[in-house]
Amino acid sequence: MAHYPVIDSELLRSFVAIADHGGFTRAAEALNRTQSAISMQMKRLEDDVLERPLFQKDGRQLSLTAEGQLLLGYARRILKLQGEVLNSLRAPHMVGSVRVGTPDDYVMRFLPEVLSRFAQAYPMVQVEMHCEPSYQLLQRKDLDLTIVTRQPGQEIGQLLRQEQIVWAQAAGFDLHRSDVLPLAMFNADCFCREWACNALDTMGRDYRVAYTSPSLSAIMAVVGAGLALTAQLQSLIPAHMRIVGKEEGLPDMPSASIVLLRNPQTRSPITECLAEHIAEGFRL
Template identity: 40%
Template sequence: MLDITKTAQLTPDLLRSFLVAADTGSFTRTASLVHRTQAAVSMQMKKLEEDLKCVLFKRDGRGVSLTAEGEILYRYSTKILDLHDEALSAVSGPKLHGSVRLGAPDDYAMKHLPGIMQEFAVNHPQVQVDVFCDDTPTLAGMLDNGKLDLVIATDHAQTEYSTPLELSWILPERMDPSEMEELPLALFHPVCCYRENGLKALEKAGRKYRIAYGSPSLAGLLAAVRGGLAIAVVTKDTTAKGCRHVLPSDGLPPIKSVYIDLRFQPGNRSEVVSVFGGFIAKGLGIVI
């Protein structure tokens, strides 16, 4: 019979601390995130290494990084914790049933939804989620007509459930806009906050421009930028190979921020929609 007193115990609490330490590269940062002291986190990781009889972290100055053995444990830890959380949800979690219809621009869907939907599915596996991608005006109309339950949208002004979204110019790595008399732009189609704020910034600064490319999708705009053909307006956290964000020496004006907001169908918010909306709000950093 297996003697569990002599076997390493990969408890959820221990594995969560390990994953946070691996992701942050700092025991001090991990301590604040898992609500323990730095000494307690260090003791946890030391015990884990002793139990497994291997070194999991390389100490690099004030930080840490994973060894080869640590990388292996990291992959297994994520699987173990996913199954652990799924089991808890299946046995004792809320038994939500039904469906929810979400609308989101495709760039938001690609950037934000994978993690949100994965976490929601683990906790509420019996809820069907339908996602519709389009521009904000179209999605807003579908919401008002009862075809969607909630929408992730962009707005010029702060709304009830929103958070600021900083915008930036993105351009080909070797383009020097300071030497260009007329700026070639790749923009989202009309009635887009990104487009409107970018054009207003250029007009206020007195910079000449021409709209060389248009697309309803971020991928379409970045194709023009990556091809060395145009400059686009994107969020500050958007990156793409062969592209760079604006520098002070480029002489381009700052762009006013917009807001990413969460909108619910007026007067019709079921429990499923409310719970799913809470997951989205958490993922976007919106307080509801």
């Protein structure tokens, strides 16, 4: 049986860092190592272990050779598996499931990065997502962690962030093309919709709620098509849309609070750890 040299995981970690950061210098900074140390590691990996070149220079740019591209996929898988083994053996209690409730608003904006980092750290935990409006989530008793939007002064649980509600429209949308302003909003129980309607009523601006949906993506599709205006948390507005306000004759809107609720009946190391990841993700 042939014997092959063992690939040190630290060599693979440095190799992946170089590929991800585009060079030795940035990789060394990310790993808190010196550039010479990283260079020596790669020389050892190329010359002594694999006997293949992994990098090539194109002017000032550093890129991977065909062998380097092949190794990169294996290196990521090896490091991921190593992390899973260590987490499973060192923290065997971190095995199970956790039920998270959140409005549709935050799923695409905040949770992908949160869940990705949590899955890397605790691969044996199953996360069950329940997407419903805040007022429905507040009535449920079967969830472990719940993310909801609250009005200022009515915060409960852990405050994740406060955000301004803003008006948003498609780039080519003309606010003044109609005497009655068309709105695309969440369904009737959304306080953001209530605030928007009350603010327009107060200033005497005629409007109609032309489109409703419990889905933020559906609302943004309507707004992006230039069919209506909406009012949402500022971080939820896509880059291709235009935020408008007093300059266009629209009323100021208040801020809202995003909070995290813990179920006291189901608190565990798993739920507390995910809660920490959620809190960190919403701070970014």
